[in-house]
Amino acid sequence: MPDRFATILTCIDGRIQGPVAEWVKQHLDVEYLDTITEPGPEAVLATTDERDLAVLLGKVQVSQRAHGSGTLVIAAHADCAGNPVSHGERHSQLRQSLARVADRLPGTRILAIHAGRCGEHCWAPELVAEVPSAPAGDPAAA
Numbered sequence: 615m616p617d618r619f620a621t622i623l624t625c626i627d628g629r630i631q632g633p634v635a636e637w638v639k640q641h642l643d644v645e646y647l648d649t650i651t652e653p654g655p656e657a658v659l660a661t662t663d664e665r666d667l668a669v670l671l672g673k674v675q676v677s678q679r680a681h682g683s684g685t686l687v688i689a690a691h692a693d694c695a696g697n698p699v700s701h702g703e704r705h706s707q708l709r710q711s712l713a714r715v716a717d718r719l720p721g722t723r724i725l726a727i728h729a730g731r732c733g734e735h736c737w738a739p740e741l742v743a744e745v746p747s748a749p750a751g752d753p754a755a756a
Contacts (some may be wrong), residue, residue, distance in 0.1 A: 619681040620644040623659070623673050624689035625696060626651040630729045630737050634689045636737035637727065642685055643756070648677035649656025655688060656726070659711035671718055683749060684747060686722055688712070691729040691737060703727060709743045716745045723747035 620642050624634055635647055650673045652658050659667065677683040690697070690704050697704065708726035716724055724745040727749050732738040 617644050617682075617684065617749045619646045619648060619683040620685040621648045621650065621677040621683045622661040622689055623650045623652065623655050623670065623674065624687075625655060625694055626653050627629065627691060627693055627694065627696075628660075628737075630689065630691040630739075633729055634687075634691075634727065634739055635739040636709070637729075638687050639740075642687075644685070645660045646681070649683060650674065650677075650682060654666075654690070654694050656707040656711050657699070659688060659698040659714060660707040666735070667714070667718075671715065674719065674722075678719075684717070684721065684723060686719060688724070688726045689729065690727070690743060692731050701728075701730075705742050712743050712745050721747055 620638055622638060638647060674686055689710060691707055712724055712726050726742045727739045728742050729737040729739040
């Protein structure tokens with residue numbers, strides 16, 4: 615039986631929202647997605663100040679409390695107007711994002727995905743990095 619909810623922190627770009635949602639549902643076996651949008655979320659999570667980071671993570675925690683979401687997916691994409699950087703830099707930001715939020719969301723499985731162009735109107739999400747969930751208070755969660 616699938617988990618009911620996962621949380622996605624993704625770009626506001628409507629071109630990738632469908633492909634990202636499909637990928638998450640297929641790969642994580644969930645029914646519903648709570649979606650938080652932010653232009654260039656990987657750059658924001660990697661570089662924003664502590665106050666703004668707390669605001670974003672507060673939205674994730676609403677999904678966790680209200681819907682029992684135990685998974686956060688950070689989704690970036692090629693050709694991002696909100697974060698116009700190279701493919702390599704985007705992947706680096708995704709990894710930095712995971713490292714930055716993992717200890718702030720104990721017990722949460724966190725994945726970073728990147729939706730690359732695969733043709734006209736085609737986006738192919740791929741897993742870049744993952745932090746498995748660990749119980750709160752578990753040294754592996756830090």
